[in-house]
Amino acid sequence: xxxxxxxxxxxxxxxxxxxxxxxxxxxxxxxxxxxxxxxxxxxxxxxxxxxxxxxxxxxxxxxxxxxxxxxxxxxxxxxxxxxxxxxxxxxxxxxxxxxxxxxxxxxxxxxxxxxxxxxxxxxxxxxxxxxxxxxxxxxxxxxxxxxxxxxxxxxxxxxxxxxxxxxxxxxxxxxxxxxxxxxxxxxxxxxxxxxxxxxxxxxxxxxxxxxxxxxxxxxxxxxxxxxxxxxxxxxxxxxxxxxxxxxxxxxxxxxxxxxxxxxxxxxxxxxxxxxxxxxxxxxxxxxxxxxxxxxxxxxxxxxxxxxxxxxxxxxxxxxxxxxxxxxxxxxxxxxx
Numbered sequence: 001x002x003x004x005x006x007x008x009x010x011x012x013x014x015x016x017x018x019x020x021x022x023x024x025x026x027x028x029x030x031x032x033x034x035x036x037x038x039x040x041x042x043x044x045x046x047x048x049x050x051x052x053x054x055x056x057x058x059x060x061x062x063x064x065x066x067x068x069x070x071x072x073x074x075x076x077x078x079x080x081x082x083x084x085x086x087x088x089x090x091x092x093x094x095x096x097x098x099x100x101x102x103x104x105x106x107x108x109x110x111x112x113x114x115x116x117x118x119x120x121x122x123x124x125x126x127x128x129x130x131x132x133x134x135x136x137x138x139x140x141x142x143x144x145x146x147x148x149x150x151x152x153x154x155x156x157x158x159x160x161x162x163x164x165x166x167x168x169x170x171x172x173x174x175x176x177x178x179x180x181x182x183x184x185x186x187x188x189x190x191x192x193x194x195x196x197x198x199x200x201x202x203x204x205x206x207x208x209x210x211x212x213x214x215x216x217x218x219x220x221x222x223x224x225x226x227x228x229x230x231x232x233x234x235x236x237x238x239x240x241x242x243x244x245x246x247x248x249x250x251x252x253x254x255x256x257x258x259x260x261x262x263x264x265x266x267x268x269x270x271x272x273x274x275x276x277x278x279x280x281x282x283x284x285x286x287x288x289x290x291x292x293x294x295x296x297x298x299x300x301x302x303x304x305x306x307x308x309x310x311x312x313x314x315x316x317x318x319x320x321x322x323x324x325x326x327x328x329x330x331x332x333x334x335x336x
Contacts, residue, residue, distance in 0.1 A: 028115070056121075069089075091132075156195070172202075173204040210235070210250050214242075256286060
């Protein structure tokens with residue numbers, strides 16, 4: 001199958017090509033409905049890059065250099081039916097290449113793989129990484145810590161398939177940035193599940209300081225109705241009926257210590273969904289504990305720009321800068 005910007009998602013689903021096998025897990029939805037649009041219309045400024053990535057993913061699937069599996073076995077799914085939606089999709093360019101786990105966002109309401117997963121996969125595959133796209137549990141009240149368990153079992157599944165997870169990075173966006181940032185906290189993520197610590201994180205407009213939403217709601221008379229709904233929905237999706245202890249536990253900035261992995265992250269001041277002050281607080285904590293990192297604060301790029309090749313000059317090529325940071329970390333480690 002030849003995939004281009006004019007290809008529709010219906011054509012991808014109904015084709016005889018291998019990409020149709022994973023469409024149920026990467027298919028975009030809008031208000032619960034399957035999107036039938038063209039790649040060009042739905043993906044807008046990332047259409048070319050998304051079509052390229054889908055073609056590459058399809059070719060790797062057809063060459064038996066990729067797979068897409070449920071993370072949990074049938075017994076686990078029988079006991080907890082929500083585990084059926086958890087999926088790991090793996091694509092390999094070189095058996096010895098480093099691994100990147102991509103964690104799309106979606107407000108813990110859904111997983112926006114087509115916008116914040118597929119084009120990122122294409123970028124990383126062409127930059128020498130093998131990649132794994134994680135689909136984790138969402139759309140339930142107080143979903144945490146279930147997505148962290150999903151992350152752990154996804155890594156174990158890769159391990160069981162003979163894939164090395166000793167040298168992996170995590171690339172997360174929005175709520176997926178929160179999940180990625182939380183995974184890098186030893187007591188919440190990798191350490192709790194006796195798995196290796198990620199070598200580095202790359203986070204786009206991540207939700208980091210959960211406490212900010214709680215603080216805002218304590219002064220709801222100063223908020224618009226839309227702002228109140230956003231704060232309430234965010235906390236409800238993440239924590240449900242929460243305690244202050246849970247708020248602090250799942251505020252990534254409050255859990256930083258000197259063991260946190262190197263981090264590149266980017267945010268915009270006019271982000272309408274995730275408060276950028278969380279990124280500023282994160283930057284302060286990383287400086288306090290002397291964690292290697294780069295933080296880039298933009299002025300007017302909003303939320304959900306993903307790779308944003310054409311959206312704003314100020315954000316073009318940000319992933320290349322992040323990957324340069326990764327290469328510098330590699331050089332420093334190799335020179336020791």
